[in-house]
Amino acid sequence: MKHIIFTLSLILALIIVSCNKDQMVPAAQIDASLRSMVANAAPDGVLDFWLLPQADDLASIPQDPQNPLTEEKVELGKFLFFETAFGTEAAQEEMIGTYSCATCHIPEAGFRPGSAQGIADGGVGFGINGEDRVRNTSYSEIEMDVQGARPLSLISVAFVENTMWNGSFGSTNVNIGTEDKWVGDLVTNNLGLQGIEAQNIEGMEVHKFHVTPELVEEYGYKEMFDNVFAEYPEEERYSNFTASFAVSAYIRTLFPNKAPFQEWIQGNMQAMNAAEKNGAMLFFGKAACTNCHSGPGLSSVEFHAIGVDDMFMRPSFRTDETDLRNLGRGGFTEDPADFYKFKVPQLYNMSDTKFYFHGSSFTNLRDVVEYFNKAVPENPNVPAEQISEKFKSLDLTDEEVDDLTLFLEKSLRDPDLARYKPETVPSGNCFPNADFQSAMDLGCN
Ligand code: HEC
Ligand code: HEC
Numbered sequence: 001m002k003h004i005i006f007t008l009s010l011i012l013a014l015i016i017v018s019c020n021k022d023q024m025v026p027a028a029q030i031d032a033s034l035r036s037m038v039a040n041a042a043p044d045g046v047l048d049f050w051l052l053p054q055a056d057d058l059a060s061i062p063q064d065p066q067n068p069l070t071e072e073k074v075e076l077g078k079f080l081f082f083e084t085a086f087g088t089e090a091a092q093e094e095m096i097g098t099y100s101c102a103t104c105h106i107p108e109a110g111f112r113p114g115s116a117q118g119i120a121d122g123g124v125g126f127g128i129n130g131e132d133r134v135r136n137t138s139y140s141e142i143e144m145d146v147q148g149a150r151p152l153s154l155i156s157v158a159f160v161e162n163t164m165w166n167g168s169f170g171s172t173n174v175n176i177g178t179e180d181k182w183v184g185d186l187v188t189n190n191l192g193l194q195g196i197e198a199q200n201i202e203g204m205e206v207h208k209f210h211v212t213p214e215l216v217e218e219y220g221y222k223e224m225f226d227n228v229f230a231e232y233p234e235e236e237r238y239s240n241f242t243a244s245f246a247v248s249a250y251i252r253t254l255f256p257n258k259a260p261f262q263e264w265i266q267g268n269m270q271a272m273n274a275a276e277k278n279g280a281m282l283f284f285g286k287a288a289c290t291n292c293h294s295g296p297g298l299s300s301v302e303f304h305a306i307g308v309d310d311m312f313m314r315p316s317f318r319t320d321e322t323d324l325r326n327l328g329r330g331g332f333t334e335d336p337a338d339f340y341k342f343k344v345p346q347l348y349n350m351s352d353t354k355f356y357f358h359g360s361s362f363t364n365l366r367d368v369v370e371y372f373n374k375a376v377p378e379n380p381n382v383p384a385e386q387i388s389e390k391f392k393s394l395d396l397t398d399e400e401v402d403d404l405t406l407f408l409e410k411s412l413r414d415p416d417l418a419r420y421k422p423e424t425v426p427s428g429n430c431f432p433n434a435d436f437q438s439a440m441d442l443g444c445n
Contacts, residue, residue: 037284038050041290050265052156055255058071066191067197076228083100084099084427084429085215086209088215092138095121099434107420109130112355116316117311118150119133120207122136122146125433131353141317155349158196162174162194165358169189201241204241210240259349276403276411279403280411282403286400287372294344299345304391306388310358328341329341340382350408352417356368370401
């Protein structure tokens with residue numbers, strides 16, 4: 001008798017353990033139906049569509065044929081991305097050598113700035129993850145390196161063929177037919193490059209770097225440039241141009257492979273808990289987030305108006321209502337049909353900082369999910385007819401909003417993006433910033 005009761009209760013316990021608390025659906029069945037749902041949301045119907053390349057599997061990473069990835073190039077780019085020594089074009093002398101690409105794209109902040117608006121030259125301080133960077137009060141606004149939109153993340157940027165919120169860089173893909181706009185800052189589009197490469201040549205100037213043969217020698221980079229760019233004649237080998245190619249190669253390798261959702265795709269069913277799986281079910285199903293976040297990195301080179309506020313509507317520098325960035329894609333193409341439409345950004349590591357959308361108008365991830373749930377545009381300047389037809393209310397319950405938020409917050413968060421940082425940079429400088437306050441914050445002194 002004892003024996004039978006024991007066996008029965010063991011069976012009962014097993015049933016309870018293996019069942020979802022609400023619906024009493026066995027866990028294995030939940031995983032199976034989620035796997036087919038996620039697969040169905042892919043254009044090719046295959047689950048692995050959402051599996052990101054491993055950072056060191058260079059052959060599997062999308063790349064520009066004019067800038068093929070090699071291990072040595074990625075390694076050089078990894079130093080240059082964090083190197084403050086080449087920041088010689090600062091508006092004021094005391095700020096020379098104090099900023100890097102990573103000032104506005106901090107690994108621990110999801111390769112975003114950690115604050116509402118990135119400030120490189122003309123900013124001071126770091127805090128823990130960039131949240132304490134403020135204007136250097138001796139700078140006038142016009143001297144500052146800031147833009148009228150929040151820096152985009154660089155996670156999975158290899159999938160972004162046309163870069164920037166307006167997609168203006170890159171001569172391929174959606175920019176075919178926009179050739180008459182490739183002037184001024186966009187002249188590099190005439191080189192036939194993809195967005196990342198075309199943009200970063202220009203980005204080296206915009207962000208006030210100047211790589212010269214003298215500095216390359218002085219800061220210990222000569223051998224690396226000689227190895228990586230051997231096919232360039234010496235007089236062209238040590239320059240912003242070559243440096244930008246190395247940096248472009250490096251940022252193409254930034255994938256959130258350790259995110260629980262990535263592990264779950266690979267077969268670790270324990271990587272996400274029941275609530276996260278319910279969130280995933282909503283993301284790929286009822287909430288239809290993949291209608292727009294449709295690429296492997298959950299980004300896409302599509303442009304949609306969802307009517308969020310612009311940067312100038314909150315305290316910010318060097319932007320106002322006439323900023324062309326407020327018009328999104330339309331600010332580049334000048335086609336009224338494109339006005340207020342922004343590129344669909346990637347969604348990994350959203351919880352590493354608290355600023356969302358191009359104008360940093362939201363500071364709480366659940367509020368962002370609720371914004372999509374209600375689908376009521378906040379920006380009065382965006383005409384109703386521009387708003388995307390795919391931006392419509394979802395009827396999610398409070399609990400569903402919680403689960404969807406949890407999926408973004410936890411399942412899509414790689415907890416170890418710091419592995420993409422070098423231990424030190426060849427100059428020995430403090431990084432990502434080297435101004436006095438940052439050096440204190442970063443423990444460099
Ligand atoms: C002052 C802050 C700042 C610095 C420094 C900075 N960026 Fe950015 N970055 C931005 C902003 C802002 C955007 C978005 C601008 C826009 O779309 O209007 C951006 C966008 C990008 C994008 C486009 C991503 C996409 O999905 O379209 C890439 C690539 C990029 N930055 C690379 C770099 C590199 C490489 C460096 C160093 C050479 C760098 N950034 C330095 C602020 C910065
Ligand atoms: C109509 C297309 C569309 C749909 C559907 C959509 N998004 Fe987006 N999403 C965008 C665009 C475009 C942006 C950038 C808007 C901007 O900043 O102007 C964005 C931004 C975001 C951001 C902020 C990213 C950042 O870097 O600041 C999050 C988070 C987000 N979406 C989550 C979701 C979730 C969750 C869903 C499903 C409930 C969803 N999105 C559905 C188009 C869409």
